[in-house]
Amino acid sequence: MKNSFTEYLITNGWKEINIMTFQKKEKSQTAEIFFSSSNQIEVYIDSKFKFEKYLLNLEDLKEVLDNI
Amino acid sequence: MQFIATDLAKKGLSVRKLSENEYEILYKGTSIFAGKDSEVAGFLKKYFWKSLDKTTRELEEIYLFKKLGELKEPARAILKGEDIPFSNKLVRKFAEQKFKKIKLGKYGEAEYKYIWTIDNNGINIGLEQTKIGENNVIKHSNLSPKAYSGGEVWFIKQNEIHINAWSGRFGAGNNMTKEVWELSIEFWKSLGYKVMVEPYK
Numbered sequence: 001m002k003n004s005f006t007e008y009l010i011t012n013g014w015k016e017i018n019i020m021t022f023q024k025k026e027k028s029q030t031a032e033i034f035f036s037s038s039n040q041i042e043v044y045i046d047s048k049f050k051f052e053k054y055l056l057n058l059e060d061l062k063e064v065l066d067n068i
Numbered sequence: 069m070q071f072i073a074t075d076l077a078k079k080g081l082s083v084r085k086l087s088e089n090e091y092e093i094l095y096k097g098t099s100i101f102a103g104k105d106s107e108v109a110g111f112l113k114k115y116f117w118k119s120l121d122k123t124t125r126e127l128e129e130i131y132l133f134k135k136l137g138e139l140k141e142p143a144r145a146i147l148k149g150e151d152i153p154f155s156n157k158l159v160r161k162f163a164e165q166k167f168k169k170i171k172l173g174k175y176g177e178a179e180y181k182y183i184w185t186i187d188n189n190g191i192n193i194g195l196e197q198t199k200i201g202e203n204n205v206i207k208h209s210n211l212s213p214k215a216y217s218g219g220e221v222w223f224i225k226q227n228e229i230h231i232n233a234w235s236g237r238f239g240a241g242n243n244m245t246k247e248v249w250e251l252s253i254e255f256w257k258s259l260g261y262k263v264m265v266e267p268y269k
């Protein structure tokens with residue numbers, strides 16, 4: 001079960017924790033992206049919720065990654 | 069007596085003794101009811117008098133809920149506004165009629181995406197891009213506080229749908245088993261839809 005967003009994350013070094021959760025360690029912190037649906041993501045840093053975003057295209061995802 | 073036994077067997081029901089004065093009723097090899105002899109007799113009597121069609125529909129529903137197991141808590145904490153009950157949700161019980169006044173769209177088109185859950189009320193759906201509280205979209209937890217399964221659905225035609233298991237809180241993200249996924253598909257089919265399925269796992 002993949003879509004263009006999850007494939008992009010995997011290609012860019014994010015670890016697949018389960019089908020809808022991805023993690024990456026950066027700057028001594030662990031970022032986690034949780035898909036609550038195929039377009040809705042929630043971003044957690046060190047297990048704390050930071051923000052959420054409704055993704056319509058890859059540019060939206062890239063913007064999220066720039067803000068982590 | 070033989071006539072009664074034959075009728076119940078034709079409906080797929082059988083009885084097994086558990087202990088003195090305690091029995092269980094099996095349907096498709098699964099226990100769907102257990103109790104004292106008078107309670108079991110009452111259950112059997114109810115289905116003896118019903119037509120084969122009505123009995124099959126009701127037993128299939130009982131069987132399906134038995135197989136679905138326990139309602140699941142959301143896999144992740146609920147964020148602000150995500151527990152507001154979605155008042156515009158549409159609900160269908162097992163084997164009821166199809167949903168009405170639905171937006172048709174192609175699989176993957178975000179604006180036509182509905183999200184779904186299955187809980188004890190049946191199948192619940194809502195158009196994802198609907199404002200609720202301060203949120204611009206609804207989440208599965210706005211449809212059900214607890215659920216057996218969840219995902220997304222597009223209504224391709226009035227009688228044809230395309231579903232997947234993309235629910236972080238109740239579907240693929242909650243380690244939904246393949247069996248629960250297949251039972252969920254059966255639930256959708258019971259409404260009379262031709263169901264296209266996105267492969268799960």
